[in-house]
Amino acid sequence: MNAPAFTRRRFTGGLGTLVIAFSLDPNLAFAQERLPGSLQNNRKLDGWVRINPDGTATIFTGKVELGQGILTALAQIAAEELDLPLARLKMISGDTRQTPNEGQTAGSQSIENSGTALRMACAEARAVLIEAAAQRLGVAADQLRVADGVVSASDGRKIGYGELRPDLAREATAKTAPKPPASHKIVGKSIARFDIPAKVTGGLAFVQDMRPAGMLHGRVIRPPRYGSKLDSADEAAAKAMPGVVAVVRDGSFLGVIAEREEQAIKAREALRKSAKWTLGPELPDPARIFEVIKALPSKDATIGVKQATAPADARTFEAVYTKPYMSHGSIGPSCAVAEFRDGSMTVWTHSQGVFPLRAELVKVLKMPAAAIRCVHVEGSGCYGHNGADDVAADAALLARAVPNRPVRLQWMRDDEFGWEPYGPAMVMHAKAALGGDGRIADWQYEVWSNSHSTRPESTSGTNVLAGWYLAEPQKMGPPTSPPQPAGGGDRNAIPLYDFPNQRVVHHFVQDMPIRVSALRTLGAYANVFALESFMDELAAAAGADPIAFRLAHLKDPRARAVIEAVAKKAGWKDGEKGDGTRGRGIGFAKYKNLACYVAVVAEIAVDRATGVVSVPQTWAAVDSGLIINPDGLTSQIEGGIVQSVSWTLKEEVRFDKEGILARDWASYPILTMPEAPKVEVELINRPNERPLGSGEGSQGPA
């Protein structure tokens, strides 16, 4: 296997030997030519790629590995354009001192943004290398050939990249055309992921596995519910416990540091028992949560309007769909290692965005950004904004109390379930008119949702948990919603179907009775669920086959192609019907109405005796444009389908007025191995179309 030497920097303090001098200032991008992907805000070539004297290349990306295989895919893109073997690339990702700032690794945008930047930057770097070789060899550039990092002239003279010392400290122009897809040798191949061998043999793979010299163990003690104030805790008794090094209290933020992990856990338990709290406001009545959400103040936006007159013979239908709060449910609770040394804070974190996290740490620690370094190290899969950023702030607050001793803090199971921001509860109200011709004549759709983005780097206040409980508490930042066409709560609320009359209203509910933020797909999962379920209702009312009904309302050829492909793969028979205990259905979406096209057929079984619903088998067809890594894409689609089945059949964050009831896997069950559906995936490669984000494409349709 080609395993690039990941400079995952030995897990010790004071890391990094590369001297970095490129510009990370996005303001410089003003009034300049627009560059593709993330090159736009990170315009220096050597911010992305450097050629080392030993002939290897170091590739820098602001996107991070979350278990989606992105670093392997990005390395494929870079290796392809550079004409270097994968084994001669070093990937450096997500480090505020070394890499471009690409914000969050989220929204299925890494291939589109970072991949595009790397494709253009590496193509340009290769051109610079060839030009340098042309001068050295005294041969015209177009007379040179390149293979495996060696430039050759027709007379047999050769020169390696390492000897060329190209000057890449220059502005990217994005004028060098990347390779045509037909000549791809590495892109489009199912390259085995670099990170898996360590993960199956107990190698250093996760931030949880770090143990720098002198490391201490931290734990935090959270209140019984949101907004509570800590009156007292028996800190002296905890300090006297074996191994306890410090109890850290700042207002209502309470943590403990000990020599050994089990000692920190015992001290946490003692502090939790002795703590006296003035409780925060009660939570809403869970039985009325959807009414509560609809009644809260909202900012309303009407989108996707089309106008036509409905025929007189139209029949009207309506349906209401709801989605409960859902947890990210990471198998490993969030973790970070922090070290405060010589006035500087270093935090090793599995945050999705090291730069935004640093912006929050500036506010919480009241330290300048230059004195804070955030370095990405993998954690358990996050599927969105889980406790990763919060635990990083917690760890930093603890580490500040014990200078020169790194502190590793892993949240306990109940910290993660009780305090992470959930995927919001949502209400979807659909109405439609069906004409006598069996076509939808009118479509009216309203969605109510809290924010799907309360991520770090808020414009005011702070968006890390600890900040809200300090002696000088900070406020939560204002809730935000990504604008259309990607959207937040309204993501995929506008149908891709061709309805003559259409109106979609997004009620962006501002107040947040329960902490929420981004969960994989944001609003798309619920909107596609509602839209596609309602399409089935209407197809049934029209007496039409659900696939034929969809195709009759869909012009986009790529959308039609995935639906037709999945119907074929599943052996769908026109007009097929279930037998009352088993049946099949179809779901389709173009993720965000901007990214990959996915259609899924699922077989559903109902046990009439117990009422238990299961999904034994699914089939999917996917069009993601140019495919970088077919097996990696298949894996993302498979995973999305299984996760979505789990969400739909089993998941709901339960709460009562006293607080959150989801505390462990018994109170928040997810799909188990015997319950997981089989998945068959068909990929439609479109080499001449740009690659489309796909990490979140299958949840909605599934």
Place this chain on the structure above:
Amino acid sequence: MAINLNVNGVPRSVTAEPDTPLLYVLRNDFELNGAKYGCGLAQCGACTVLIDGRAVRSCVTPISALEKSEITTIEGLGTIDKPHALQQAFIEEQAAQCGYCTNGMIMSAKELLDRNPKPSEPDVRAALAGNLCRCGTHNRIIRAVLRAAQANGRT
């Protein structure tokens, strides 16, 4: 107090309270990364190790109970250069996304294959019912275990 343990065939000693869960000793004292903290409640299986051949949740197993036991962790199965059939099969099937549950999947599967070298797919699903995966890698994990069983059958 000092407690003696046998881990992957090697005698080890640790000074810790007798009620300390094995998981923390493996990870922090013996620097074995494989077993993971997932819940501390024996609900998710990420911390699974073999104790005298049985798949056990190390997060709730006190070290004092183990002085006479053979403890096997994933590091005891094979290495990156010489992987065990299960580890090799997980690589070949690319049966990990984030990989946090992988240790537990492989260790539970090890117990299964030791007891039943030719499991059916439902056998594999049943044996891994107590191991949670969140990335949705279930089908690849099942395929990897079946592939390892086949590979074992050939040797």
